[in-house]
Structures are given as C-alpha cells and as structure tokens.
Amino acid sequence: MSDLTSRTVHRAAGPDRRSFLRYTGALGAAAAVTTTLSACSSGPESTNATGDGGTGGGATLTAVIGYGNDGSWDPTQTASAFAMAGNEHIYEGLLGADPITREPYAALATGLPADPRATTWAFTLRPGAKWHDGRPVTADDVVFVYDRILDPKTQTLAKGFFASWLKEVRKTGATSVELELKFPFPDGAARLSLAKIMPKHVFSKPGAWDEATRGKAVGSGPYRQTAHHPKSNTTFEAFDDYNGPRKAAFAKMNWLTIVDAAPRVAKISGAGADAEIADNIPYANIGQLKKSGMSVEGGAGMNNLFLLFNTAHRPFDDIRVRQALHYAIDRDKMIEAALKGHGKASTSFLDEANPSYRPARTVYAYDPAKAEKLLREAGVGKLSVRLMAVNVSWIVDCLPTIQEGWEKLGVDVTLDPQETTAVFTKLDQKKDFQVVAAASNPNQFGLDADLIMHYNYGPENLWMGYARWADAAVAKKLFRDMDRATREPEAGRKKAMVQDYIDVVAEQAVLYPVVHNELMTAWDPKKVTGVKAQPYPGINLLQARWT
Secondary structure, three states: OOEOOOOOOEOOOHHHHHHHHHHHOOEOOOOOOOOOOOOOOOOOOOOOOOOOOOOOOOOEEEEEEOOOOOOOOOOOOOOOHHHHHHHHHHOEOOEEEOOOOOOEEEOOEOOOOOOOOOOEEEEEEOOOOEOOOOOEOOHHHHHHHHHHHHOOOOOOOOHHHHOOOEEEEEEEEOOEEEEEEOOOOOOHHHHHHHOOEOOHHHHOOOOHHHHHHHOOOOOOOOEEEEEEEOOOEEEEEEOOOOOOOOOOOOOEEEEEEOOOHHHHHHOOOOOOOOOOEEOOOOHHHHHHHHHOOOEEEEEEEEEEEEEEEOOOOOOOOOHHHHHHHHHOOOHHHHHHHOOOOOEEEOOOOOOOOOOOOOOOOOOOOOOHHHHHHHHHHOOOOOOEEEEEEEOOHHHHHHHHHHHHHHHHOOOEEEEEEEOHHHHHHHHHOOOOOOEEEEEEOHHHOOOOHHHHHHHHOOOOEHHHHHHOOOOOHHHHHHHHHHHHHHHOOOHHHHHHHHHHHHHHHHHHOOEEEEEEEEEEEEEOOOOEEOOOOOOOOOOOOOOOEEO
C-alpha cells in the first residue's frame, strides 16, 4: 500500500521521475504509503532490545505481505511497503531507528552523534562490516550514497528527507565520515536510518540503479536477498558475516506478496496454513484469527485515507467545494461500517498520537447542511464527480460511505477503483482527474511532523504537482512558513509554528486525510515471538525469533 510517501517529494525530470512513479508501487501504506506510527508516551514499548541472535536451525520463516513486491527496491527512491520492509533487513544506515518509537541507534556507525545540536556530526564505521558479496564497507560507500541523495541533478525520494538541512557528507578516513549540517537539526539523527548505505562498487556501474529499482539488493545487513520474483515472492537468508546489532534469528525467510485479502488470510489460518506471520489483516477476520490461536495486534498512527483534489479542474479550484465534499462525509459511519471501529476521524493532518498534534482550526465533522451551503455559495449546481481510487481493500470498503454522503448533496458520483500503480501512472502522466482517494502513511519514514508535512507539501513536491496547486499564492506562503518552522531551533516555538501551518493545510483541503486507521498484524505465537505490530505497512523481524 503507501507506496508513495515522502517529505518534500521533488519532481524528477525525464526517466528518473517516470521510474520513480512506476516503481514506488502503491500509495497508501505512504501509497503501502505501506502503514505508519504511534508516538504517544503510553504507546508500544521500544523494540530496541535485540533477539537472541540464534539462527533457529535451518527452518524457513514464511511471511505474507499485503502489498506488492514489484515496486522499486532502490532505497533512495522507494516508498513501496514491501520493499521498504525488506530493505530494513538487507541494508543499514549509519544509524538505525526503532520501528515503533523511531529512537535512533548505532547501526553501520559505531555511535550516535556526540552532540545532536551541533552542525557537524562525525561517524566511524563498524569494524569488520562487510557487504553481502564479502567486500569491506568503506567511507567511500557512505559518500557515494549521500552524494546521490544530495545531488541537485538527481531527483530521488530520499532527497526530500535530507536536502533542507544536510549540506555535505565527506570522507575523513578509510572508515570515517563527517556530516555538515546547514543549521542545528536534532531530528536529523533518526532520519539517517532512511539513507541506506549501498556498495559503490556495485551500484556505480552503468545501469545499476535501474537494476536496484527492479529488485537487485546488496547490503551489509543481517539478511541477504537470495531471490526476487515480482508479483510472487522475495527470499532471504541469514548473512553469516554480519557483525552488527541486529543479528538474524531465522536461517531463511520467504516473503509472499498477496494483495487480495481472502487468500492472504487463508495462508495463516485453517488446516492449510503455511505462514507464520501476515500484515494488512482485514478487520473482519480479527475474531476468527484470534479464535484459532493467532496473535492479532494493531498499530495506530498516520495511516490514512485521504482525498486529493485537482485544483486545475473546476470547480475544485474553489476552496468551498473542497470543504463541502469533506463536510458531506459521515466519518463515524465509515469507521463503523468499513473499519469496524479501528479508526478515528481526522481532526488534523497529524494523527492524535503525534507529539505535535492539536486539533486544527477546521475540523470536518459530518455537516450536510454546511456542505450544501458551501456549494450554493460557490455557485455550484449540478456536479458530477468521478472518484478515482486505489484498490487497497480497506480503501474500497470506505468508498460507499463517501459516495452516499456526496449523493445526498445532489452530486452524481462514479466510483473508479484501480490498481495503485495505474492510478499514479495516470497522475504522473498529467492526465486529467477530479478527485483521488488513496491511502498514505508517512510514518514509514518517521514520526516528526516536519518530515510528515514536507512529504506531502512543498513547492517541488510530487503531490502538489498532482494537485496543480503549488503556484497558488496561499500555497507559496504556506511553503515559506514550513521552511521557517524547519529552521526554528526552539522546540516549543517550532511545534507551535507547525501547528499553525497545519491549520492552513486543513482549511485548504487540497490533500487531506478523512480518517486515520489502525493496521493489523497477525502471527502464530506458538512459532514466533518478539513481533511488534507496526502502525505502518510491512513487518520488521529484526528482534523476532522462533518461539
């Protein structure tokens, strides 16, 4: 699902951008945007504790992922839920980040920045770290990846997470590097987990980035990729020479991609069950799975259904029309009927557990009378809307509630669910559309509000290109306010600035969530332990082990 989720997603020119759209795959869960995170102090415990480091004999762990594995596997480009989850097991950043709390830890580097508020961070690489082909990891590999990310001529998804605050990465020794920041930015430490270090000797070759996009993966992490079959499965095995903090507990893993809900659930339940864990569990199957002895847990965070309006297509250039269509949606009914209670009506762009959350000044409570009034004020009589949507199962379940609310306004509604890649290929090709409904989860990249908001909004942001809104006067002021908040050194003031500009985002409703929902993971506790359900798509088995 999210398979398009990023801070400031820049427009890429030519083939780079087409490749990005083709291979990011599915939006929601982040387009699986993937699925994203709870930051409440009373939320899930940290998963920084490592497993026992055993190999579990020669057994193969089988996992079922509810998103496609045919998105990009290039760590600098991908927002694919499947690929991002797989890459967490294959690659390392200088720092890693706890999958639940996002607390940074030393991964390929030997320690955290000595002073997170300094504008120079020095790192030494872990002694003895090797690539999966046996060659040593060097500082040249680190510089190679960051040069690609920061190169103004190379448009990558990762650029949006770093370019605003990171000036340069330079080699200071054979296994040491230095990061120079543009200004103090403590939040950047957790973001270093997003820059997966890749071997220069492999990916500097002609055509290698295209190979990475198609699934080639060579990392320094605890698991190495052994086979990749798009639309079927990807396999892994423990890397014997790995000497880092997240040792492999499974000798082999086979991750199946099963997007359709029924066969996915069948793989982990009943007499024919042959998988130990599955994500993206439909709400209707929770009770059945628990009765059969499975553990089923959820993670609540930024995973959301959003509406994206084409502001170049009248009357969606009128703020009143966009607001009216939001006020006409009965979110409580959607949560009850489609999400079976596993969701909350969005009262801000951020989910309620985010540390920067407060209710926005504009909250779209169900108000048909207000919606009708706004349409009249906008001079809209008969309105026909084709709602293009991704075919992620829970999104499709939510569409009838949207249709019902809009039809009560007198709007003629046509629902048009399609494969996620088909939806975003059309958007990338600048084909005309009216409204898109899709899923997103920027928490797959992180928790901080600056990252989440810049993933969706910015002058060169991919989403704003889809919406045709970046050149509007109110948008330009918004982007300036966002940049000022990024640079604000005082935490309390920065939080207030973020909340203020989110009020503008809520009022404008160009790209805005309808509901935030919980993502469910199921596993067999008789076979696997140490699993933590993520509030974003995919799974993380770096602290799990055989029971």
